[in-house]
Amino acid sequence: MFKYEQVIVIGSGVLAVNICSLFKDLNYKISLYENKISEVSSVKKLCEKKDINYKSLLKEEITNTLNDIQEKTLIVSAVNIYLFPKSVVSKPNLTIINYHNGDLKKHRGMNVEAWTIYEMDDKSTVTWHFVNEEIDKGYVIDKEEIDMDKEETSISLLQKQSEVAMKLFKKNIEGILNGDICGTNNQDIFGKLHLIKDVPNNGEILPSWDMKKIDAFLRAMDYGMLYTLGKPYINYNGKKYVWRRYKRINLDQNSEEDMLEICDKNIVIKKKGSKTQIQLTNISEM
Template sequence: MKNKNIILYAGKTLGNLVLNYMIKNHSPEYLIPNLDDNGKDNLLHESTIKIAKNNGVKITNNKKLINLCKKKTIDYIICAGTTIIIPQEILNSCKNGAINFHPSLLPKYRGRYSTVHAIFNGEKNTGVTCHWISSEIDKGNIIYQKKFKIRNFHTAKDLYEIFTDEAFILFKRVFSKILQNKKIKSKKIKAKTKYKKKYLPNKGQIDWSWNGKKIFNFIRSMTYEPFEPPSFFIGDRKFYIAEEKLIKKNFLKSPK
């Protein structure tokens, strides 16, 4: 097998799973970590930077990668749990293309907080989409999709953990094709897109004029320990709806 130059944009639990798998099978040429990764573990997951450094994987950023692309061929880019937008200049320089794993059944719920909005809107199913990255966010051709049910007891954290497990399975499937030089088939997105902005529903606050079902869905959609739980105001006082074990901990800020 000819050695391939693969760039990995990675973060969160999915990114760590992918990075560890690649280290064992075909290490990435460079890692571009999320901006909020300072090299230390947080309340949710191990630092991707720490894993890379402990295993000799070089770390870079978009600016440096643009210059690198001018000097050597990049065969593939893989994005797993990343919050970094890849510049078009880098995408254009990649020989075979860039692959991403999105937490919804595209074209539904493009953009951020896909699992949150799916629960809030009362969806019965969602899933994971493995797709090529194009010039428009989450509009590239679809490689694989896997559907799974949204149960009445599922919270945003539950759903994202299911997504992570299913996305890792799809990653291993497509990565095997890359290593074996097999053609990666894909299909165009034909249906109209259902796009959600990069903000949480109602800015994370309960509207008590909603019906009971909508409030229930909202609370589930906003429950993702250790991030800030759903809240509401009485006068100028802010209250949270959370389990006792959660409110005793520090909250994480949502990644930018």
């Protein structure tokens, strides 16, 4: 006998759709709600292919819909920008769990992949936890660390995190559905809360940084063809410049001095004592 009468996944991306498919295979009544930010949605197309009930809703519409639910319902938040208000979290018929792509002791909130890279953490952490009235402070269901290499970007880390998140969810789904997992309150320290509007150093490279910090910043802002955190920029001679791409070039010997110059529509950055050169290509003024 099912503990829950229905499951609602709130989120976007492939992970949210795959979680829906998992419940669909278990014969649960399943729906996916996506916080509406545009008229076009790749998630909608994926749901149509998999015959998953899909709704694109504004924040207020999600809240009203959840407040109206009377059935015993499991809500799974996966790659989700909607914040659950107290009126929803406090409903006794709703159990809410959330995927968080970071270490709760270091980073809470949004775009944690970027903050993990920018702050040069040694590892990333994938966490599933129950949702309470405070952001990313619920009891932990399960978590796993991910090794990061020196070339990790936000887009590549997101992919790794999504794969681990799905693995952990499959591992724990039976216990979640049976009510056997209550979570553990092993968080005595909680990390800084990153809001969706927050951007590492407000999107600006500082020439005073060492090469490792500059490199970490560029990789943190790197979402491939997307500008999830906006376009990063640099100040040079009183003007702000953006770029199409960046290159990391290994030099034969350490640079003898700091250098920041424009050369053939590129900005070249060198730091004294470093064998790395950063090249910002196809620059233009903001």
